Amino acid sequence: MKFLNEVAEEFPSATSLAAGRPTDRFFNRFHPGMLLDKYAHESHMVGGCDLDDVRARVLQYGGTAGMINELVAWQLRTDEGISVPPNRVLITAGCQEALALCLPALCSDPADVVLVLNPTYIGATGAARASGVSVFGISSSFSCLVEAIEQSVCKLREEGKCARALYLIPSFDNPTGQVMDEAQRRAILASCVRHRIVVLEDNPYGLFRYDGPAVQPLAALDEAGCVIYLSTFSKTIAPAVRVGAATLPETLFGDRAASTALWNDLVERKSYLTVNTSQITQALVAGLLMDQNGTLKQWIKPALEWYRSNRNAMLSQLQATFPAISNQLRWNHPSGGFFLAVDLPFRFDAQAVVECANQYRVIVLPMSFFALDDSQDCRIRLSFSAVDPEQIRRGINSLADYVAYRIGRHSSVIEQVHAV
């Protein structure tokens, strides 16, 4: 990630289709002072607390597990269909901290392994590595995931290892953009229950669905108690709140004491990582959830519409720019989220990022950055969340120029590109 930030800084005039951040176009609706007042007044009205006491309490140290657990449980129930008591919702400093807590807690033995898709979000593999947890990459596609899990479990067992957890972004995956249908979700759950594998379901993009059928999170379908749901307000509200949550099932594979023991372990680990999540930013999230009656669906609507039209613009531009070489180039049509994946007929590595940014003024991300092996060397990730349609048009045109240069069909493609 450091490399990418530096490239973006080094070529500030290049169009970046690399950043996976939310648009800040609608951040001007977010008023910290008003939201803190909202939280204080509601706590005063509902809880009967003295207004000055609430304000002072917010600025203090707070409970390790969080201050706004009930409100987050309310939002999870309303927006995601996940029903859990507040004492199973652990508030974290963003989803990243939830990963840094859950991975070593679930994989505490050196033989324990977390299964991940290949490619997958580097924050997950990075958190695993940083805490000494072994990572095992399985299928890159949701369609053959159950088979891949079964095979991996056997293979690991032969090596004296044990698959303890499966990290997954089932809705509008980062980096691939793919979505898992309900039948696949139920099959994954059955497989994980059979092998006692805890699913770490990461769902930062779930509410940003542009078309296609709505699918419930795994945590909402989970009846056996095998899913820990990782959520974040970075995409729905703002990254700078650094508020997320790890939501545990009431029982872990039917065992209530096991879930409570895991909860206690996570809370203790949290106290040694960050003491507690900032109560100021928790109060900002709380103020907004109170203001929005426990749902963020209305709040995110302008951003969702923006992302949808950006996704459409990117797909149209890809279609318009690459017809002549489309037999050599493939991309998916994500029905939500921030990303799509493009298969190229050549390797695209760190050097290519620099070359492309330098000479063609577009920055894109090699899929190999997210990969555990060389299977992703000829793919890139394109992001359409933090750009506007004109940047998308320009970026895809520049990418087309670069692709033409790389595949040596310079002249004919350039002509077409400039006709678009």
Added chain:
Amino acid sequence: MKFLNEVAEEFPSATSLAAGRPTDRFFNRFHPGMLLDKYAHESHMVGGCDLDDVRARVLQYGGTAGMINELVAWQLRTDEGISVPPNRVLITAGCQEALALCLPALCSDPADVVLVLNPTYIGATGAARASGVSVFGISSSFSCLVEAIEQSVCKLREEGKCARALYLIPSFDNPTGQVMDEAQRRAILASCVRHRIVVLEDNPYGLFRYDGPAVQPLAALDEAGCVIYLSTFSKTIAPAVRVGAATLPETLFGDRAASTALWNDLVERKSYLTVNTSQITQALVAGLLMDQNGTLKQWIKPALEWYRSNRNAMLSQLQATFPAISNQLRWNHPSGGFFLAVDLPFRFDAQAVVECANQYRVIVLPMSFFALDDSQDCRIRLSFSAVDPEQIRRGINSLADYVAYRIGRHSSVIEQVHAV
């Protein structure tokens, strides 16, 4: 800590001399909305940035190492006499995250050990344990620390281990309240340089000095590059900002590349723990630092005066309450900070906390909670930061009743207590 929180909740009418939090008596001067405006306007005026751009940028993801590094470097220079370039100041989610980053980075080999005082702050030993770092307890007193370091280094070497770091709160230690004089500091530095031990200097209470000579932090005295300075705004501003910093020396034992390598390692680890520290709370800290011209000394003055008079009240009350048994009871006279230590003529354990809270309505903390062995079993920590003089009077009187009950000199002491 969980036990203690639960005791405090279970006996809400008991006076707590246990909480090590800052007073919230002066939090009403802290206005988040105004401070965010201050930060945005100053960035606009000084940096020439568009006001809306600044506001939007604050709400986004930010640099892993932080956004307000220059301002924090300015405050460290002004208030602590520590001169470092901003690119050695890593902004963290409170000092606890700095510990969680530094300990495994410095002690990456299974043979590596962090030296700590015994007793010491449990957040340090907890962070070490949580990241698999071995802890070795040395002296409980600053006066014989150099000898203890030398002996420990030899002892560890014989066991095939290596002392890599020394965790220390040299000014107004938590939990003992003691302070290290300049000669001791210079001797510690010399010893650590000799053995290539990195000092993790934790200094949350340094600005809260009530009397006695001013002593510079180890980091300000360090010419060899052996001190990482851990700072926090939890006590000077408010715990809920969750902003701290790990400040690296420009060279590590004279080696600039080694310091840069450690910096890069810490930044990468940080990206996998919390991505980046909330830019909202960073902006709050920045707004206050701008408003206060880079020093917090004026800002903390009301709290400092409050703590000083609380310390005085606690010492007076101890003196007034315990004269008859003072040959069996000893306490120190801290010249700053939040805590003092009392030696009791009997063991004081978790059961005693409950008994004392339940029957005598005062909550105090066993020193054994901070200890690595049984050497602290007959000591307690008293905190005077988050109480008022009347609570101190009541709390110490109740403690005297409990002490009298425990040492079986019930009647005579009770008489005296009630005469105070």
